Amino acid sequence: MTMIDEGIRSEAVTFHPEKGLALETITLAAPGKGQVRVDIKATGVCHSDLHILNGDWPVDRPLVMGHEASGTVADIGPEVQGVAVGDHVVLSWFAPCGHCRNCAAGRGWLCTGTKALDNTLPDGTTAYSDADGAPLWPYLGLGTFSNSVIVPESAVVVVPKELPFDVGALLGCSITTGIGAVVNTAKVPMGSSTLVVGCGGVGLSIVMGLKLIGANPIIAADVSEEKLAKAAELGATHTLRADTTDVVSWAQENYGGVDFAFEAIGRIQSIESLPGTLAPGGTAVLVGMTAQGLRASIDPFDLADQGKSILGCNYGSSVARVDIPKLAGLYLAGQLPLDQLIGSVRPLHQAQAALDDLRRGKGLRSVLRPATAAADL
Numbered sequence: 001m002t003m004i005d006e007g008i009r010s011e012a013v014t015f016h017p018e019k020g021l022a023l024e025t026i027t028l029a030a031p032g033k034g035q036v037r038v039d040i041k042a043t044g045v046c047h048s049d050l051h052i053l054n055g056d057w058p059v060d061r062p063l064v065m066g067h068e069a070s071g072t073v074a075d076i077g078p079e080v081q082g083v084a085v086g087d088h089v090v091l092s093w094f095a096p097c098g099h100c101r102n103c104a105a106g107r108g109w110l111c112t113g114t115k116a117l118d119n120t121l122p123d124g125t126t127a128y129s130d131a132d133g134a135p136l137w138p139y140l141g142l143g144t145f146s147n148s149v150i151v152p153e154s155a156v157v158v159v160p161k162e163l164p165f166d167v168g169a170l171l172g173c174s175i176t177t178g179i180g181a182v183v184n185t186a187k188v189p190m191g192s193s194t195l196v197v198g199c200g201g202v203g204l205s206i207v208m209g210l211k212l213i214g215a216n217p218i219i220a221a222d223v224s225e226e227k228l229a230k231a232a233e234l235g236a237t238h239t240l241r242a243d244t245t246d247v248v249s250w251a252q253e254n255y256g257g258v259d260f261a262f263e264a265i266g267r268i269q270s271i272e273s274l275p276g277t278l279a280p281g282g283t284a285v286l287v288g289m290t291a292q293g294l295r296a297s298i299d300p301f302d303l304a305d306q307g308k309s310i311l312g313c314n315y316g317s318s319v320a321r322v323d324i325p326k327l328a329g330l331y332l333a334g335q336l337p338l339d340q341l342i343g344s345v346r347p348l349h350q351a352q353a354a355l356d357d358l359r360r361g362k363g364l365r366s367v368l369r370p371a372t373a374a375a376d377l
């Protein structure tokens with residue numbers, strides 16, 4: 001990173017709708033009012049990044065990629081009150097506006113005023129530009145595949161300095177989504193029978209959440225032996241190969257259906273089969289994100305007749321400032337083995353290889369580290 005007249009330079013992984021991924025040197029403006037500059041120490045590679053690359057969620061502008069990360073506060077703009085230079089922080093990709101009806105009611109995950117989903121800062125601008133001075137936009141308001149980011153204070157969550165940066169990065173998205181789906185969205189009672197379809201970063205986090213609250217059984221389904229083995233390590237009581245087992249029949253024959261079934265892939269076929277895995281009165285929770293515009297079909301008679309429910313879950317119905325420190329505390333107390341979700345750790349410039357692994361369903365969660373972070377870890 002080099003100081004230049006008008007800002008700070010940073011290596012970043014960008015996505016251009018015409019050209020795809022690129023590694024380029026970008027310029028960051030100084031943090032404006034209510035903004036914070038964070039030096040990224042670790043950033044996770046998530047399906048939401050892949051959805052952009054695949055064109056599942058079309059974008060009309062070049063982005064700085066990445067949205068789950070941790071780092072240290074390097075600079076603060078005017079009127080920043082809650083964080084100081086040197087603080088260790090986790091970034092939350094759903095920076096709430098703080099003013100809408102849902103924010104006022106404490107349901108920040110349903111914020112209707114956030115600009116994060118438009119890939120801009122809260123005032124509709126970006127702090128990033130390319131070598132020619134053209135704007136580059138922050139993916140989900142962050143753009144964490146970069147040495148440094150400029151983000152609103154509302155996206156920054158201070159965490160204990162003992163928390164490893166790699167774990168902190170995953171707390172920004174996948175872990176908080178998965179555990180939140182269990183404890184916030186579905187509020188699964190102790191002893192409930194449960195099924196998790198898909199054991200990527202979010203699915204394995206759901207398994208950990210179910211273990212934490214004392215669900216039984218915890219049935220995990222996936223097509224990968226490696227992921228099923230990890231699910232068993234993290235608390236799954238049964239593992240099913242989804243490519244060779246009829247999961248619906250298995251759940252009905254062995255348990256008369258489950259109380260709670262979670263879909264953590266965003267695959268239409270598994271979403272459609274989910275209500276069939278439930279016991280009467282059971283709840284299906286849709287956590288995995290599909291491409292936009294897809295439709296799924298359900299059996300409405302079965303749903304009404306058997307009193308079954310389907311819940312949608314975004315970001316684990318989490319309030320970042322409440323849930324992220326809570327989960328960090330449970331990790332530090334030895335009650336949530338969050339570090340076990342981390343597969344490969346690579347330098348930032350290998351983002352493409354990490355995304356290719358994710359597309360092929362290979363390995364556990366990938367974490368990228370900017371070259372500037374290496375010395376600190």
Ligand SMILES: [Zn+2]
Pocket residue numbers: 046047048049067068173174
């Ligand atoms: Zn994510």
Ligand SMILES: [Zn+2]
Pocket residue numbers: 096097098099100101102103104110111112113114
């Ligand atoms: Zn809001």
